[in-house]
Amino acid sequence: MIRRALLALGAALALSGCGLQPMYAGGGSGAVAQGLAGIDVPAIEGRAGWLMRNALNDRLRSAGSSGVARYRLDVRLDDRLEGLGLLSDDTIGRERRTLRARYQLVDLASGEILLDATAGSDAGIDVVSSEYAAIAAENKALENLAEDVADRMITQIALQLRKGAAAAK
Template identity: 75%
Template sequence: MIGAAMAASLALGGCGLSPMYAGGGNGAVARGLAGIEVPAIEGQAGWLVRNALVDRLGAGGAAATKYRLDVRLDDRLESLGVLSDDTIGRERRTLRARYQLVDLASGAIVLDATAGSDAGIDVVSSEYATIAAEQTALENLAKEIASQITTRLAVALRQPR
């Protein structure tokens, strides 16, 4: 059992895999992420996504700004379930992002990609509870989108250019 585990660890070491965030906060990926400027994004969803991105990227650190991340959002709230009394019973909130990572020195687009997520919301008799659920869904979707974008940026910055 122990011999098999040691053999597997030796095989993995030879396959060329290495941790993405090797070096911690001083590693190449962490420094690259910290060097990304995130301009204001329109709307409430934009404010939430930008704040989540700034938190994840480590902006405001000592890294020099090398990139700008341009993000455009599409936030939709649609009714899904219509009950027998013609009221809505379920909604779906969808948040999609189109983003571009721009190299500030050359103006070249390093990455052009999309991210998206959605959440189901129960519509209840309390209007306040429904609005609160819609807001919570938006906050969660903003965090999910920021997480997807950050992961994709880390992969892009890790690859040699």
């Protein structure tokens, strides 16, 4: 019992010296949460853009609402659907949907680009004999990809905002 307690104490001391810090320190009033809440996402072209903008706004607004935009997030999407796996009757048996985003986080006060990055994801889709089912699967894949890419983007943006907040201290 004492051995376990000493081991746990040693692990806690080792972790405290490694420099790890919580991403959202300060909760909703922390620098990262306030930075995320201050990002405006302009309209993005197409259905994939509509889904992406909604996914981004859901994540940004969960941090709170600052009312005034401090940053703008410009996003360009590349949505591709390609057929893979030909069957013996020369029909496509599998598709791959790929969604890639190139995005820039722009400081509205200075016009400086704080982050210029890309994020992407892809999904495999089985093509079935029902055209309705195939279209529904393609649409669901796009919805899931928009959510996944939005998560990746928000993570990178939060890291950039945290780095900027640490440099400002």
